[in-house]
Amino acid sequence: MKYPLDFKDNFEKTLLFWIERFIRYKLTSLSNRLVKDKNSVAEVINSLVKGTSSINELSILVKKARNAGLSGINTYYKPLEKLYSYLTKLGLASMKEIDEEMIIDFLTSSTGGLSDASKKNHRIAMINFFSYIDKQNLEDDGSSHVFGIELKNWGGLRGKAGQKLPVYLTEEEISRFIKAIETYPFRCEVAARNRALIKTILYTGIRVSEATNLKIKDIIPDSDIYLLKITGKGNKTRVVMIKSKHIKKDLDEWLSFRNCQKDLLFCNKKGTTLTQAYVSRMVEKILISAGIKKEKNGAHMLRHTFATLLYLKSKDLVLVQEALGHASLDTSRIYTHFDKNKLYKAASIMDDIK
Template identity: 55%
Template sequence: MKYSLDCEETFTQTYMFWLSRFIRNKITTLSNRQVKDKDRLTQILHELSIGYKEIEELKSTVKEVRNIGINSIHVYFIPLGKLFKFMSNYGPKSMKEIDEELLSDFLATQTSKLSDATKKNYRIALVTFFNYIDKQNEETNGNTYRFGIELKNWGGLSGKSGQKLPSFMKKDEVQKFIQAIDSYEFSNKIAARNRLILKIILYTGVRVSEAINIHMKDFNKDEDAYIIQVRGKGNKPRVVMIKELIIGKDLNEWNEIKTCQNNLLLCNQKGNELTQAYISSIVEKILLSVGIRKEKNGAHMLRHTFATMLYQKSKDLILVQESLGHADINTSRIYTHFDKDKLKQTTDIF
């Protein structure tokens, strides 16, 4: 069913109508392999078809959709949510007042401090959103309004790769962080669990989404280590390993008190899956407690740290690729930027 472009009384209502429907459309087209609560997702899709009136309400729903298992939905919502706030200051009366020039102004002012990769995501979100409206709007006379947004000439990108060097901890910082994991004062009920998941991420380089989805059947003892099978992007399986000496004590303490549903290794106190936001908040608190400050203090920084140290020690890019589960070795190549031995060679040229 198609709708009039300015289908509500005010610009705000119209924008929220189209944004709600667009988010619903993206949910149904993104991968659903990791979806945990099908009934709740069905309910959310129904709510989105009706539409939300407040941006914060939609933001909360998008966060819930991510936790349910549609991990990439925020890539579309964040830029469009910021565009909503940008347009609120601009004060348009109709969606038809939005054009390429206005969107270029938005990108120029709102993405100045973002990486090229994130800037590309912003552009893709805008182009996809207005292309969706182009196909779904129709007036009573049968005419369709076309935005035709392409943003091909937007000059905000500084290079072709769109890749930014990741934040990571140096060797001495890693030692401080590891010591802080064991000394940080968590609540007794969750202390062993929190130490366990942070060590698994840091010592194996798994993604946070992979760590919180580990099942007991995929966590097996092998001599003096544990072999863990994780499911990466595209539901691709791979195997990582961690020594028993590192996690044995925390694992035993956690197994004595945990009451996880769905055979999960790690869960919250209600037995449900942990959230990525919660894990990142723990990492940030520990980092700040020992005076370590990075551009990005979230849990994903632990994965970058693992990959950087692995390459520095092994000089084996294939090993890095296989350990991180990268489909393309060029994704892993970024960690060669931290090869200090090669950099030192440049200091002796003359």
């Protein structure tokens, strides 16, 4: 169904209406694989159909959807919440007054100091939002207003030139970290679970979210290995392996008293999914106990560690891509920066010149 671009002779209500429509569209198109409370999501969507009275009411509904498992909605909503505050202070009378220059001014003023990743999320949210309105608005004469917001020339992003190299553990640090996993004083009821989970991430390079959402059926013993069926970004599946000697003892101990909902392999004391924040705190505490200090101590560093070591020992970029589940080989290419042999060859290129 299409709607007039402007209505009710009230810019604030019109802008709120379009943000509501867009958020409803996103809620119904985002992956719902991680949804824990389907009834809450349905209630939010029904409320959006009826409409909200304020941006605060909309924020509460978005928070409810996020808590139910649709965490990705914040990528779109938070920038739009800021946009609402920005545009409603300009005294606009019509949506047609909004142009790309105005959106660039908004992005420049509201994203200063944010990381490139956050800036990209803001840019994506703006493009998606106005593209949605382009397709959904319809005037009385049958025409549609097209904003055409592309933001190709927005200078707020440094691009690849500003990309930081990932933080990772050296082989000596990996050895210390593994020893620290075994000796860290976890509570007895979660010790086996924590050791098995952290080792699984370290030895396979899977994402923290992929590890915490593993199901019992996803881990298959096969001779001296376990096959893990991983559901990654975009619901794409892949298979990774881990040698059973690394986790069998801890895994068997955990399974002996595991009590998880929805067939989860790992869970908290309530039987539900462990949070990424909890896993990262565990990793950080173990690193500290091992005397290892890094710029970033979260669990995602273990994935970078695996990928870096995999490339250095295999020199096979395609293998890195497949093992980590990267959609593009360009994403995996960053790990080639740690190849000291290639760098040494580059440093030696002038040696024969007199």
